[in-house]
Structures are given as C-alpha cells and as structure tokens.
Amino acid sequence: MPICISCTTQTPYLxxxxESAxxxxxxxxxxxxxxxxxxVEHDNLILFIDLILLKRGVYRHLLFNRGTEPRRSGSETKEKERENTNYGREKKRWHLILRLGSALVILDAFIRWAHIRPGAPADGAPPWxxxxGVTFLRIxxxxxxxTTIFHGGIIxxxxTMLSIQRYLSSRGYNIASSASPGIKSEFRLSLIPLSLFYSSLTKLFLLFLLSIWRPATAPIRPSEHILERWDKKAYIANALQLLDDDKIDREWVVRNVLGGMSAxxxxxxxxxxxxxxxxxxxxxxxMAKTGMARVVSSWVGGDERTGEAWLAYSIP
Structure with missing residues (x-):
C-alpha cells in the first residue's frame, strides 16, 4: 500500500x-x-534534481509509491487483485534494481577508468x-x-539489526523506534539496494562531471593577488590554497564523504x-567493500601503479 510522502501514513490510493489518463x-x-x-504529476527531470538535492519526499515516492495503481472512477478494485498488484510491484522492483544497477556499475567503471587510466596516447596512436579495453573490462x-559485496554487507x-530489534521486543524490552507503522508495514529487503542505487546518483553525477572537465594542470591561484590587497596575511593564503588541486582530492571527497552521507x-x-x-x-x-577492493586490486590493476591507484580511489 502506498504511503504519504509527508507523514508516511498509509493511503489506499495516490x-x-x-475518463482519460x-x-x-x-x-x-x-x-x-x-x-x-x-x-505523481512531476516528470523524471524534477525527480532527478530532487534526488541530487537529497529530498526525503522523492525517495519515499520512488521507493514506496512508484508504480502503484490509481483509483479508477466508476470501478472497484477487489482485494485479490490488489494482492496480485503488490506481488507484481515487488517483481518489477527487482527488475528495476538489475537494470539500474547495471547502468550505474558501467558508469562507475567508466569514471574509475578515466581516473586511473595512464596519460593521453601518443601522437598518431588511436584513442582507444x-x-x-582490457583495463576497462577489469575495472x-x-x-x-x-558493488555486490557493499550491498550484500549492508543488507x-x-x-541483523532488525532481527535483534524484533527479538528484544519479543522478550519484553521496550525498544524505542521512530519508524512509523506505514514504513514498517511496507518495508522489503529489495528497498535496501534500490535506495543505495538511487543515493549513488548524486556522487556519480558529480564524479562524471569531474572526469569530463578536469581542472588545468597549473591552476591560477588568486591567493597571491589577495595577499597583496590584505598585506600578505599568511593565514588567508593557507585557507585559500586548501582548495587547490594539489591539496585536496575532489574525487575521493565526493565518492566517500558525499557518497557515504547520501547512502x-x-x-x-x-x-x-x-x-x-x-x-x-x-x-x-x-568494511566489506574495503576488503573486496584489497582482494581484487592486484588483478584489476594488472600492474603495480594501476593497482595502487585503484586502492587509493576505492578505499574510504
């Protein structure tokens, strides 16, 4: 049954x-x-933008309400048909996980390949x-x-956490839980990987932009001009230089810090x-992802330099 995206109260229809759609x-x-x-009235572009902005309502819409059948004027829906519809929604949800997961894994592989790949090819050499191709396939x-071990570890x-809560509640312990009845009744394990894939859109979108528009090798540092205006105060220069490319790894921050917050x-x-x-x-x-990254780093890299770059880029 769908829920209200504001208060999570269950509602029969959205x-x-x-007469017409x-x-x-x-x-x-x-x-x-x-x-x-x-x-339900918004297009996919609005949904994508709100996903990047981490709005709770759009997550509830995509996870709990997407694909629910509407009430049709002049007809009554039988309970058996509602049950078949719920089963069909769960089946479609797993199909969506496979499709969305495959697309995002390929995109993630391209971003990592663009980051780990050696320098530009020599003059006259083909760009690919x-x-x-072998390096991209390994990546x-x-x-x-x-991705598999990360999702498996979180599931x-x-x-385990939900089982412990149910066990303690059955033993008479008062486990404080803020989960509303609507969220509890509609929770399925399939929602976990789907929510993680939706949350990864934010970091992959920013990483894709960083892989296309890389900063210049010798960026202009405005701190020198600011020093002249402010009598060359060293603390201003140090504060501004923290954002330079040689001081901060933007890809690492987006992948691990922003990605962890979104997940x-x-x-x-x-x-x-x-x-x-x-x-x-x-x-x-x-932890599970870090262990898998160490296991496959030597095989994915193919050489020591690429393997070290894979570990530096993958491990939080």
Whole structure:
C-alpha cells in the first residue's frame, strides 16, 4: 500500500483517474490533510534534481509509491487483485534494481577508468586500443564485485539489526523506534539496494562531471593577488590554497564523504531509524567493500601503479 510522502501514513490510493489518463485528481492524506504524493504529476527531470538535492519526499515516492495503481472512477478494485498488484510491484522492483544497477556499475567503471587510466596516447596512436579495453573490462568486473559485496554487507547488517530489534521486543524490552507503522508495514529487503542505487546518483553525477572537465594542470591561484590587497596575511593564503588541486582530492571527497552521507540518508528513509544506526550500517558496508577492493586490486590493476591507484580511489 502506498504511503504519504509527508507523514508516511498509509493511503489506499495516490490519485484518481477519470475518463482519460490525463484527467486525474490527487488524493488527500487522512493524517496530515495534504496531497499524499504530488510527485505523481512531476516528470523524471524534477525527480532527478530532487534526488541530487537529497529530498526525503522523492525517495519515499520512488521507493514506496512508484508504480502503484490509481483509483479508477466508476470501478472497484477487489482485494485479490490488489494482492496480485503488490506481488507484481515487488517483481518489477527487482527488475528495476538489475537494470539500474547495471547502468550505474558501467558508469562507475567508466569514471574509475578515466581516473586511473595512464596519460593521453601518443601522437598518431588511436584513442582507444586493446590495452584500454582490457583495463576497462577489469575495472568493470572490479566495480561489480565491490558493488555486490557493499550491498550484500549492508543488507546483512540491516537484516541483523532488525532481527535483534524484533527479538528484544519479543522478550519484553521496550525498544524505542521512530519508524512509523506505514514504513514498517511496507518495508522489503529489495528497498535496501534500490535506495543505495538511487543515493549513488548524486556522487556519480558529480564524479562524471569531474572526469569530463578536469581542472588545468597549473591552476591560477588568486591567493597571491589577495595577499597583496590584505598585506600578505599568511593565514588567508593557507585557507585559500586548501582548495587547490594539489591539496585536496575532489574525487575521493565526493565518492566517500558525499557518497557515504547520501547512502546514510537513503537508509534512514527506509529504516526510519536513528542516524547512528544508519552510520553503523554504512560502516559495515564500507568494511566489506574495503576488503573486496584489497582482494581484487592486484588483478584489476594488472600492474603495480594501476593497482595502487585503484586502492587509493576505492578505499574510504
């Protein structure tokens, strides 16, 4: 059953369709008395932008409400048909995980290949040769292994955490949980990898931009001009130079810091738990991912330099 993206109250339908598909009316939530899900009227571009901005409502729409059948004017939906629809939604969700995961793994492999790949080819050499193809294939398989073990570790950690909570509750311990009944009843394990893939869109979008528009090798440092204006105060120069390319690894910050924050935010949406628990789950996934990165680094790299670059880029 879909939920309200504002208060997570369960609602039978999100909108009502009348004579044509374009003639619809949004349903009002019985809990907060607002529209249950306004995102049903928005296009994919708005959804993508709100995903990058980490808006909780768009995550709830994509994870819990996407693909739900509307109420059709003049017809009644039987309960058995509703059950078949819910089963079809779960099946479609796993298909979406496979499609979205495959596309994002390929994109991640291209970003890493662009970062790890040696310098530009010599004059007269083709821009893409057999060695580049082999390197890309190795990186692709390495990304697939890392993604699989990362998602598997997080799913195992979430399942363990929820099992411990249920066991303690059955023993009479009062486990404080902020999860609403709507989130609890609609929680499925398939939501975990899907939420992680959605959260990775933010970091992959920024990493893709960084892989295309790389900074110049000798960037202009405005700190020297500022020093002249401000009587050459050293602390201003040091503060500005912290943002230079030789002082900070933007790719590492985006992949690990921003990526970890996005993944933790997505897990909070589906688990509706304390931020500390989400952080612990992410740490478990990072540990599993780090172990896999060390295992496959020698094979993915093919040589010592590429293997070290893979580890430096992959390990948090």
């Amino acid at each position: 909108y009502t369709v009348y 374009n003639n619809l009316r949004l349903e009002e939530c019985s809990g907060c008395h607002t529209f249950a899900d306004p995102y 040769n057999r060695d580049d 692709l398989l390495g990304c697939l292994a890392e 195992l950690a979430c399942h 933790g935010f997505a897990l909070r949406v589906i688990l509706d738990s304390h931020p500390l628990l989400s952080m612990l789950v992410i740490l478990v996934g990072w």
